[in-house]
Every structure is written in structure tokens, then in C-alpha cells.
Amino acid sequence: MPLKSRTESKEFRIMKSLNGRMQLSSDDKQHYLNLKKGYEGEVKFDSLTASLDSKFYILNDLLLKSNNTTFQIDSLLITQALIILCEVKNYEGDYYYKDDGFYMCTNSKEITNPLHQLHRSETLLRQLLQKQGFNLPIDGNLIFIHPEFFLYQAPQNKQIIFSPQLPSFMKNLSAKPSNLNGNQRKIADFLLSAHITDSPYTQVPTYEYGGLRKGCKCGVCDSFDVICGERKIRCMNCGSEETIELAVLRSTEEFILLFPKQRITTNMIHDWCKVVKYKKRIRNILLTRYILVGHGKYSYFETTK
Numbered sequence: 001m002p003l004k005s006r007t008e009s010k011e012f013r014i015m016k017s018l019n020g021r022m023q024l025s026s027d028d029k030q031h032y033l034n035l036k037k038g039y040e041g042e043v044k045f046d047s048l049t050a051s052l053d054s055k056f057y058i059l060n061d062l063l064l065k066s067n068n069t070t071f072q073i074d075s076l077l078i079t080q081a082l083i084i085l086c087e088v089k090n091y092e093g094d095y096y097y098k099d100d101g102f103y104m105c106t107n108s109k110e111i112t113n114p115l116h117q118l119h120r121s122e123t124l125l126r127q128l129l130q131k132q133g134f135n136l137p138i139d140g141n142l143i144f145i146h147p148e149f150f151l152y153q154a155p156q157n158k159q160i161i162f163s164p165q166l167p168s169f170m171k172n173l174s175a176k177p178s179n180l181n182g183n184q185r186k187i188a189d190f191l192l193s194a195h196i197t198d199s200p201y202t203q204v205p206t207y208e209y210g211g212l213r214k215g216c217k218c219g220v221c222d223s224f225d226v227i228c229g230e231r232k233i234r235c236m237n238c239g240s241e242e243t244i245e246l247a248v249l250r251s252t253e254e255f256i257l258l259f260p261k262q263r264i265t266t267n268m269i270h271d272w273c274k275v276v277k278y279k280k281r282i283r284n285i286l287l288t289r290y291i292l293v294g295h296g297k298y299s300y301f302e303t304t305k
Contacts, residue, residue, distance in 0.1 A: 003057050003058065003059055003188050003192060004058075004059040004060055004061070004062065004192060004195070005060060006042060006043065006046055006060040006061045007061070008039060009035070009039075009061075009199065010198060010199075010202070010257070011035065011199065011202040011203065011204060012032075012035045012036070012039055013257055014202075014204050014257060014258065015028070015031065015032040015035055015204065016032065016036070016222075017254050017257065017258060018032075018204075018205065018207060018212075018258075019032050020213070020217060020222050020224070021212040021213040022207060022211055022212055022213065024205065025205065028205045031203055037090050037092075038088075038089075038090055040090060041088050041089065041090025041145040041146065042060070042061070042074055042075070042088050042090075044090075044145050045074070045075060045086065045088045045143060045145055046060060046075070048166060048170055049075060049077065049170075049173075051170070051174070052077065052170075052173055052174060054178075055079075055174070055176070055178035056077045056078055056079050056084075056173075056176075056178065056180070057077070057078040057180065057184060057185070057187075057188040058075070058076070058077055058078075059073075059075075059076045059078070059188060059191055059192065060074070060075050060076075061073075061074065061075075062076060062191060062195050063195060063196040063197075063199055064124070064125070064128060064191070064194055064195065064196065065128075065194070065196060066124040066125070066127050066128035067124065067127060069124055070196065070199070070200060070201070071120060071121050071124045071125075072121070072199075073085060073086075073087075073121055073125065074086055074087055074088040074143075075088060076191070077173070078136075078180075078184050078187055078188055079176050079177070079178070079180075079184075080176070080177040080178060080179050080180060080181075080184070081136070081137075081177065082136065082137055082138075082139055082176070083125075083129075083136050083137070083138045083139070083187070084138075084139050084141065084173070085118070085121060085122060085125060085138055085139065085140045085141065086140075086141050086143050087114060087117055087118040087121065087140070087141070087142050087143065088143045088145055089114050089142065089143065089144050089145065089146075089149075090145050090146050091144060091146060091149045092146045092148050092149055093105070093106070093148065093149065093150075094106070094150050094152065095111075095149070095150070095151050095152070096151065096152035096153050097151055097152070097153045097154055097155055098153060100113065101113055102114065102151075105152070114142055115142060115155075115158060115160075118140045118141075118142050118159070119140065121140070122138055122140040125138060126138055128194070129187065129190075132190055134183075134186070134187050134190070136183075136184075136187065139159070140159055141159045141160075141161055141169075142158070142159055142160045142161065143161045143166070143169075144160070144161065144162050144163060145163060145166075146163060147163040147164075149162070149163065207258070209259065209262075212258070214271060214272055214273070214274045215273065215274040215275060216228075216233060216247045216248070216250075216251050216273045216274065216275050216276075217251070217254075218235035218237060218238060218240060218242075219240070219242050219246070219247065219250060220235065220238055220240040221235060221237055221238040221240070223235055223236075223237035223238065225237045226247075226275060227275070228244065228275040228276055228277070231243060231244060232244060233247045233275065244276060244281070244285070245285050245288065247273075248269065248273055248276060248282060248285045248286075249285065249288075249289055251269070251272060251273050252264065252269050252272075252286065252289075252290075255268070255269065255272050256303065263300040263301075264286070264290060264300055264301040264302070264303075265299070265300045265301070266279050266282050266283040266286065266299075267279065269282050269286060270282045286301050287301075289304075290302060290303055290304070291303075291304060
């Protein structure tokens with residue numbers, strides 16, 4: 001059963017917002033696209049493991065620390081007699097393996113060896129669990145989820161699963177015994193309690209309020225080409241509609257994500273959203289979710305978190 005579902009990381013959400021509201025450098029743009037593609041691959045793998053949710057404890061997107069070293073696990077399946085660790089990669093195109101390295105066929109550029117990442121995570125997870133008295137064996141797997149990925153000279157006897165092999169891989173998982181007991185639940189609960197919420201390795205460019213594009217974005221296609229009617233905001237790009245209340249609250253959450261130390265005021269959110277004409281309407285919407293502090297022009301809103 002899924003004990004920890006996958007959500008977009010804070011870094012990814014910030015980069016997605018900035019991608020629409022400012023001109024990213026080529027390196028920052030590539031970083032954003034890598035985060036996006038990686039997340040899409042992980043979600044695709046989640047759709048496969050969903051069929052196993054009644055058999056095993058499934059923990060997705062764990063960030064842990066062992067021996068003062070932080071490491072991330074894409075997917076973890078706790079079975080009756082085994083912990084299955086999955087490192088998911090959404091690489092696309094042709095690569096080759098040589099001298100314990102991964103290289104792109106187009107330009108022979110070496111990339112970070114994902115097998116090394118997998119083995120590092122295996123080792124650190126094993127050490128972390130052993131300190132707590134847990135000794136269930138760990139089986140690491142490197143999953144290449146994209147159907148158009150090919151690795152020439154792929155190493156033999158390595159724990160690599162290519163896209164065409166996933167049906168067989170999932171079939172083998174389904175055949176494993178599923179008699180979970182208290183020990184497996186203790187392992188799962190410990191890992192959940194050890195999970196770190198915010199990564200110390202986020203890579204986000206510098207930005208300021210004045211340099212960002214203002215406006216409510218479409219909740220479906222992220223377009224700024226929206227018009228505000230009497231009760232709804234309509235996207236002129238994809239045609240989707242959303243109530244003004246939901247659009248303002250979603251835009252406010254985006255503002256809080258980007259400027260967590262900035263006070264939430266009616267004037268600020270009115271300027272941030274742009275398309276909503278009346279400040280009083282903004283204020284009434286904010287009152288439905290946030291706590292009003294103070295009175296008059298010095299009043300502001302706080303989250304309930």
C-alpha cells in the first residue's frame with residue numbers, strides 16, 4: 001500500500017513558476033526541463049507500481065540522511081523478505097557504456113553514472129537501517145523508463161531494467177510473497193519519520209518581485225492569456241474555466257511559494273493577480289483561507305500552517 005505518495009518538489013514548483021514569470025538563463029532553463037522530465041518519469045513508474053499497492057508498503061520520493069550524507073530514493077517497495085530500491089531515470093536517446101561510465105552518443109559527453117547513484121543510495125540506506133536494528137536485504141534497481149532510451153554496450157549482470165523489460169519486472173514483483181508483518185511496518189514508519197522535507201541541494205536562480213511577470217495563470221496550461229468575467233476566469237489559450245476564487249487562491253499560494261517571508265496583503269495579491277478588478281473581492285477571497293491580522297491599511301494575512 002502507498003504510505004508516501006509523490007508530490008512535486010519545492011524546487012520544481014519554484015522553477016516551474018519562474019519559467020513562466022521571467023527569462024531563465026539557458027542553464028536554469030535546462031535545469032527546469034531536467035526536473036520536469038525526471039518528475040514525469042517517476043510518475044510514470046508510479047502508475048506501474050500502483051497495481052502492487054495492496055501487496056507491499058510503497059514509499060515514493062524519500063529524502064534521507066545517513067552518516068551526515070543526504071541521499072534521495074525515487075521509489076522504495078518493502079516486501080515480506082526484501083526491500084526493493086528503484087532509481088528511476090527518464091533519459092531519452094542513445095548512450096553507450098564504457099570503462100564504468102555513461103556517455104551520450106551524439107557528442108561522447110560523459111554523464112553522472114546512475115549506477116554509482118544507485119549503489120550509493122543502497123549503501124547509505126543499508127547503514128541507516130542497520131543502525132536501527134533492521135537487517136532486511138536491499139535489492140537496488142536502475143529503471144530506464146523512457147521507451148526511446150538505448151544503452152550500447154550495456155554492462156552484464158547489472159541491476160538495469162530497460163523499458164521493454166518493465167512488464168516482466170512488474171510480473172516478478174507481483175509474484176513475490178506479500179505477508180507483511182509488524183517488522184516491515186516498523187521499517188516503513190521509521191523511514192517516514194526520517195524523511196527530510198526540504199532538500200539542502202536546491203538550485204534556484206536569484207529573483208525579485210519587480211522582475212517577475214504578474215497575472216493569474218491558467219490552472220491547466222499555465223498561459224497568462226486569461227480574461228476575468230463576473231464569476232469565472234477563462235483561458236483564451238485552451239478554453240478552460242476556473243472560478244475567480246480558486247484562481248486567486250492558487251495564485252496566492254504561488255506567491256507564498258516564491259516569497260515566503262513577504263506579508264500577504266490585499267494590495268500585494270491584487271497587484272500579483274492583475275486580472276481581478278476590485279480589491280474588495282481579493283480581500284473577501286483571502287478571508288476564506290487565511291487569518292486576518294491587524295486592522296486598516298496595516299492589516300495582513302497569515303497562513304494557518
